Amino acid sequence: MSEKRPPLEGEVYYPSPEVVAQARVKDWEALARRADEDLTGFWAAEAEELEWYRKWNRVLDDSDKPFFKWFAGAQCNIVHNALDRHQKTWRRNKLSLVWVGEKGDVRTYSYFALHRDVCRFANVLKAMGVRKGDRVTIYMPRIPEIAIAMLASAKIGAIHSVVYGGFSVDALQQRIEDSESRVVITADGGFMNGKIVELKKTVDEAVKHAPSVETVIVVQRTGHEVRIEAGRDYWYHDLMKLPLAQPVCATEVMESHDPLFILYTSGSTGKPKGLIHGHGGYMTGVYSTLKYVFDIKDEDRYWCAADPGWITGHSYIVYGPLLLGATTFMYEGSPTFPYPNRWWSLIEKYGISILYTAPTAIRGLMRFGESWPNRHDLSTLRLLGSVGEPINPEAWRWYHRVIGKGRCPIMDTWWQTETGMFMITPTPVVPLKPGSGTRPFFGQQAEILDEKGDPVPDGEEGFLALKRPWPAMALTVYRDPERYKNLYWSQYPGKYMAGDSAKKDKDGYFWVIGRTDDVIKVSGYRLGTAEVESALVSHPAIAEAAVIGLPHEVKGNAIHCYCMLRKGFKPSEELADEVKAHVAQHLGPIVRPEKVTFVDSLPKTRSGKIMRRVLKARAQGLPEGDLSTMED
Numbered sequence: 216m217s218e219k220r221p222p223l224e225g226e227v228y229y230p231s232p233e234v235v236a237q238a239r240v241k242d243w244e245a246l247a248r249r250a251d252e253d254l255t256g257f258w259a260a261e262a263e264e265l266e267w268y269r270k271w272n273r274v275l276d277d278s279d280k281p282f283f284k285w286f287a288g289a290q291c292n293i294v295h296n297a298l299d300r301h302q303k304t305w306r307r308n309k310l311s312l313v314w315v316g317e318k319g320d321v322r323t324y325s326y327f328a329l330h331r332d333v334c335r336f337a338n339v340l341k342a343m344g345v346r347k348g349d350r351v352t353i354y355m356p357r358i359p360e361i362a363i364a365m366l367a368s369a370k371i372g373a374i375h376s377v378v379y380g381g382f383s384v385d386a387l388q389q390r391i392e393d394s395e396s397r398v399v400i401t402a403d404g405g406f407m408n409g410k411i412v413e414l415k416k417t418v419d420e421a422v423k424h425a426p427s428v429e430t431v432i433v434v435q436r437t438g439h440e441v442r443i444e445a446g447r448d449y450w451y452h453d454l455m456k457l458p459l460a461q462p463v464c465a466t467e468v469m470e471s472h473d474p475l476f477i478l479y480t481s482g483s484t485g486k487p488k489g490l491i492h493g494h495g496g497y498m499t500g501v502y503s504t505l506k507y508v509f510d511i512k513d514e515d516r517y518w519c520a521a522d523p524g525w526i527t528g529h530s531y532i533v534y535g536p537l538l539l540g541a542t543t544f545m546y547e548g549s550p551t552f553p554y555p556n557r558w559w560s561l562i563e564k565y566g567i568s569i570l571y572t573a574p575t576a577i578r579g580l581m582r583f584g585e586s587w588p589n590r591h592d593l594s595t596l597r598l599l600g601s602v603g604e605p606i607n608p609e610a611w612r613w614y615h616r617v618i619g620k621g622r623c624p625i626m627d628t629w630w631q632t633e634t635g636m637f638m639i640t641p642t643p644v645v646p647l648k649p650g651s652g653t654r655p656f657f658g659q660q661a662e663i664l665d666e667k668g669d670p671v672p673d674g675e676e677g678f679l680a681l682k683r684p685w686p687a688m689a690l691t692v693y694r695d696p697e698r699y700k701n702l703y704w705s706q707y708p709g710k711y712m713a714g715d716s717a718k719k720d721k722d723g724y725f726w727v728i729g730r731t732d733d734v735i736k737v738s739g740y741r742l743g744t745a746e747v748e749s750a751l752v753s754h755p756a757i758a759e760a761a762v763i764g765l766p767h768e769v770k771g772n773a774i775h776c777y778c779m780l781r782k783g784f785k786p787s788e789e790l791a792d793e794v795k796a797h798v799a800q801h802l803g804p805i806v807r808p809e810k811v812t813f814v815d816s817l818p819k820t821r822s823g824k825i826m827r828r829v830l831k832a833r834a835q836g837l838p839e840g841d842l843s844t845m846e847d
């Protein structure tokens with residue numbers, strides 16, 4: 216295919232004949248052309264591969280932009296396609312989930328068993344009064360019950376809001392309050408780095424101020440003692456033993472654009488926003504992208520090592536693999552516990568064929584050297600993936616050479632909570648360049664624009680925008696449609712502004728550089744400066760604070776805080792440590808600042824806005840740029 220065209224520029228890795236031979240789509244350019252010419256035709260054909268209770272009357276209703284309605288008029292439920300329909304085929308006996316705990320305990324679920332437990336828990340939720348449209352907050356470790364809770368809630372038409380287990384009280388409380396959840400599902404803890412993460416304690420604190428919560432359901436994972444409040448808290452295993460927890464439960468019929476979940480994500484200002492994804496479009500987009508990009512086959516054992524609490528886990532641990540009838544692998548703990556070979560030993564022991572992780576994990580493991588992975592047989596691997604932040608070419612080459620033994624193409628997938636599915640990504644046969652997500656997925660077109668919305672020349676940095684609607688696009692921001700419109704669709708009319716800066720090269724390959732707003736990607740986690748700043752000023756010593764992200768070797772970026780002290784407080788090492796601990800306690804260990812610096816003043820505009828870019832430039836010894844709007 217590619218013999219006749221001029222060679223691509225730069226460091227290029229062409230697919231081997233073996234990779235091409237096993238790829239589902241060999242002529243990706245032809246498919247890309249077809250999807251480009253007939254966007255709705257392409258997506259309708261993808262949707263036809265799934266089951267619908269009622270077919271759509273329009274593939275895409277764009278009469279109320281930017282609130283696009285995919286598969287308008289259709290009825291479906293994502294759980295019907297993820298679980299119910301497999302019961303009719305041989306897949307009911309196939310493994311849906313292989314789970315390993317940090318202590319080495321193993322649990323496996325066939326499609327039959329997962330469906331049974333989801334039905335049983337769905338009946339429990341119903342008995343607890345959960346109805347279609349109700350919100351359910353899920354705050355759990357990486358254990359099978361997190362997937363069961365999500366699927367059970369979706370099955371009965373409730374809306375789940377998963378909060379990542381690495382977040383703490385303030386973050387959880389805000390998210391429960393905003394979603395007005397009636398039920399919180401949690402665990403007595405989870406294992407991470409040999410220690411117990413006290414999830415239940417955090418829930419107890421958070422629900423104190425969340426009057427909507429009627430019920431807390433607690434999964435027993437660690438077996439250590441936790442407080443159980445009579446009349447509010449119930450053990451999961453007790454509920455699942457009740458006669459009402461029948462293994463049969465009808466799946467609720469949903470309109471295509473009925474909400475499936477809320478996922479909170481940090482934005483530029485204020486509190487985190489609850490992005491909403493719906494059943495039909497999301498289901499189709501996630502199914503199709505996972506099918507083409509990771510090219511999953513029945514014999515695969517696919518491992519997405521993210522956490523279900525982030526969009527990557529929603530789309531590509533829980534929903535995507537089940538929609539495809541694949542076997543998905545989940546591991547509870549940390550990659551380096553008890554030794555830095557934990558992941559490699561899991562790949563060997565469970566015969567993982569596809570590994571999808573984040574650059575920060577690769578950089579973290581790379582530090583320990585090649586001897587750890589080299590002690591393990593990694594020959595089952597056939598594809599690798601990367602997500603969450605730009606992958607530096609050095610980490611890419613290590614991943615490719617040491618883990619993939621030069622045989623496994625790396626799918627560098629660029630996308631967002633908002634997009635729900637991969638947006639810029641290769642498929643296995645696309646020639647790769649380390650650090651580039653290559654090109655937009657089938658049917659999508661991307662471009663790099665300047666402030667005014669004009670395309671910048673190839674090779675120049677600008678704002679990344681998407682030109683065409685896609686099925687897994689967020690429906691809106693929960694209870695704030697104006698915010699959705701303003702944040703993403705108002706900068707460049709008709710186009711989606713991603714909030715990233717990027718370049719496009721002469722070959723049409725995209726290179727994402729980083730965020731252009733006040734989102735900081737720390738170890739691939741998406742954090743907002745506003746949340747960290749409000750945690751800082753809740754400390755009695757701090758009057759004002761500004762937060763920026765600065766480059767970090769392993770984490771990608773790290774949080775740096777500049778704080779002005781209140782009268783009577785003096786800067787000291789001890790106070791800086793105390794402030795770091797304060798932030799970690801309020802928001803979660805992943806948000807712990809790298810450095811706290813005490814300052815006498817902060818650079819501000821005359822209207823009083825903190826100029827974070829000035830702080831950032833100063834910290835890195837770079838030019839400070841235009842200072843004309845700065846107050847004296």
Ligand code: WTA
Binds near residue numbers: 480628713715728729
């Ligand atoms: C960044 C994660 C470069 C980007 C799925 C985006 C990436 C933000 C990549 C969304 C990638 C994600 N290369 N940057 N392959 N993937 N990003 O919502 O800045 O947690 O805007 O979704 O992560 O983060 P989110």
